[in-house]
Amino acid sequence: MTIPATTQMHAEAAEAADAVARQFAANASVIDALVARLRAQPPRFIVTCARGSSDHAATYGKYLFETALGLVTASASPSVGSVYAVQPRLDDALFIVISQSGKSPDLLRNAEIAQAAGAHVVALVNVADSPLAQLADTVIPLHAGPENSVAATKSYLCSLAALLQLAARWSGDAELRAAADALPEALRDAWQQDWSPLVSGLRLASNLFVLGRGLGLAAAQEAALKFKETCGLHAEAFSSAEVKHGPMALIGPDFPVLVFAQDDDTGAGTAAVAEEFRARGAPVWLARPGAQGPGVLPLPATSHPACTPLLTVQAFYGAVNALAVARGHNPDVPPHLNKVTETV
Template identity: 90%
Template structure:
């Protein structure tokens, strides 16, 4: 068995706070210029376009934009443009494309369609000279640095951070602006949290639900993907509201549940469904900033709940890396996967 602290995934996840801090400083000018343009000609709505972990970041962006700006935000299906050759009516939209490599053909095609339709195309990319970056009206570099492990970690967190900085400066929310100043240090604190109970509890598991809601749903989606790709553990993400519409029938004794609760108005309902599942005999772990008690995974409390998903995922990455090793996997080289997936 390898030492979990020697994997590329561990090292790269540990760099996330430094990368976010670097990003906030370096991107301030480009964000402010974009915000000035958006305030001068406000978009009618926002559309996101992404796949994989980047699409989970887009889920976060949806809730972030809708809760801070009140702008309806929808996710585009890349296949509509690249396979079905449909040209959606996107005039007056802000079209946000999120991609680590910036060269997947389907994302490029949809960005081209959006630009031709009159949308403002903004690309969040880790490769600043990629084809997507050259196509976009505005490029927001993720600045995660090289990422060699197949499992994306710091680039995902940098995607969330870029969306957060954009929303904070666009909305002018004083509390959110203050919170992002403290975010890198809060992420460092999250990385130090002890989630070993999750590792030991899931070492022999075969199935798992991961729950989140609102701003926290993207964290649940990302966790479920990482369980599958790094641990060979079948995990499905659900909103803590949607899980009650059918999927909860599967949860009973010995069916594990990981719940990510937000420190906002969605938190109580997520904690309540976690308690309900625990009462059925299910092994349940709850991550909620500041919470204590049996089955609680510790998290520092940020100044603003929009920062909580980044802290949750930062702590989770350390745990899932250790779990992968405990289950006999190398998280850096999952079977059948490549670092860059180019979908047509």
């Protein structure tokens, strides 16, 4: 029988804190140079372009940039450029492409289109000599190191961390920057949290919802994807606000719900939704720093809510790896999936 601590997914997720620390040190000068350019020539708006887990990172970037910088941030649909061959109006925009491999043809094509349209193209990539890195105006290497498990873990957290480092330095927010600097140690703490009740509670589950809101929505999206690809468990992510617009009709006894919340203006409302579903008899788990009560999953505190989603994901990775093994799956080799998906 496989032991959860022996999987590649477990080993790679456990390296995330060291990878983020390495990234912050290596990228400081690159980030500072980019920030100097962005302050001298402020972009009119930000556009992100990504797929899969990287697109979940882009969701985090949207909320982070809009809350920390007040800059409208939109997600580009890669097919608009690569399939429909539309030339969007992107002059004076910051165009951020997130890709672990830097090889996906549709992302490369959209980066080319954005550059030709006058956008400054920034590539967040784990492979620093990839085609995307060679094309971009600015390259922010993720420094995650080799990742062999098909399920992305440390590279996803490094994507979030790179966005956090950029926003913290660009915004000039001293509290955000201090929290970002302390992130590696907080991630180490998050990795040690005991989420075993979630593992035992979902071992025989067939479906569940994962909820988050604002800065935490990306964590919910990432968790839902990981449930599907590593555990064969159907999970859907929703904003804790949007779930009330129809999907909540499914919630009742024996329909589990995993809720992520951070201590900002969305926290109380998200926790209230969790309690509403618990009152219906649904099995509910809530991850929120400092929360107490039934079904609470522990999380370390942080001095800024923008860091909480990274700690949530780090704790979650340990749990979902253990759940995959408990359900008889190999999280390193999910069926029908490849490490690099080269969408045209």
